[in-house]
Amino acid sequence: MSRYFKLVNFELNRFIKIYLVLAGVIILSQIAGVILQANSYLRMASEIINVEMLSRSEFINQYGTMSFYQITQSIWFDGPIALSIVSLLIYVFFIWYRDWLGKNTFVYRLLMLPTARINIYLSKATVIFLMVLGLIALQLVLLPIEINLLKWMVPLDFRTDMSIYEILMTNYMTILIPLTITEFIINYGTGLMVVFIVFTAILFERSYRWKGILFGLIYGAFAVVLFFMPMILQSTILYEFFYPLELLALHFVTGLIVMGLSVWVGNFLLNKKIRI
């Protein structure tokens, strides 16, 4: 167990520089976004009020107030989130392939560690999961700061305040930061399951190379079908048979089966089939 934690720590340290850069980009871009957008709104308000000789209330009636919703719709806010998602998606692959790439085949060392090989798999999955949660936590810390920055920059009359709850209700934010624990488990449990499926598919490729790509794709398709089996049954032979809550519970069960299967197959491949 201690070697598992050591591996987690080791894998975290290997990505920490890029990760801190990502966090820095999120902080800088979103703060800059708030400042730039608030300034641009205030400049527009000032120009229009002066040129068209409008009163504050007339301007607000015609052009509306500024709210955090506009911030969340800008590239300054969405961009770094999208960048982080893409980076972490790439890293799901790179976290394995980096050990085989180039002249320095670190995978030799990893596979010769005096610990169960599945710990390598689990530690890599843990690191991906921790990094996702870390960025979500960062976003949660940043939101109140950004809200207050907007309040500080834009006078009360010109803005409509939104609570964090209201912000999180807007479109994609509810997926990233769910409002209930059930949604959190569904979203992030599904995410973790997908990471396990991809990891096992990667190990198929690393074990059988070209043929392994096919095996990996077949495994991925099988796992996805298995996970969605309750829904497939519901919409085909068992038409509207399950209550929504039953369907959810069944997905929870199939999700756990897929995760367990992926780890089991991954363990088998690491112990019996892997090639350096």
Added chain:
Amino acid sequence: MIEVKELTKKFGSKTVLNGISFTADKGQITCLIGINGVGKTTILNAIMALTPINSGEILIDGEKIHKESYEKITFIPDATIMLPQMRISEAMQFMADFYDCWNQKRADEILQFFRLKENDRISELSKGNTAKVNLLLGLAMDVDYLLMDEPFSGIDIFSREQIANVFSSHLVEDRGVIITTHEINDIEHLIDKVVLLDNGVVTKEFNTEEIRENEGKSVVDVMREVYQG
């Protein structure tokens, strides 16, 4: 004792190892000799469970390899297997973190012996020094068995001499060593046993001392007989 029994390994339709059997004892240096592509590295990989085998069995002290086995057998490949951005000190710390059998005192001794600087980054080392770091990381483990893949390959004569000296030192004494090499001249006098490989089979397995005493032949003489005769 390391026992390799009827080891068969195929890459696609090509049979690289076709029923290889040999043993390597503790306290002896066993040398695997064969031309490039004969499967010497594959045998070492198979012993360490780094590549799947098609049939046969490999036992280390009577047991199949398992996670604890890596505390008593280690492999020194001919490429760097530590992260290149690591300093030598960080590589040693990694080994100390993960292996109970890591012996820092011995590591410091080898560091001095090879005149390596612990603050040097692995990626910035010459080929000779990289090979020495590989040896350092393997030899500083208190393991019973050491597997070495071409430790002399592509490095300068002085580094070769230094590495050859290791084989006659207490760093290797009492351990079981399996080594693959082309540079047989460097260590011929140190080898206890030779396993000659050709076309995926063991063509001859002999004790160097016995063949020297009984037939008056050197390892190279026997190699000539087998490969050219």
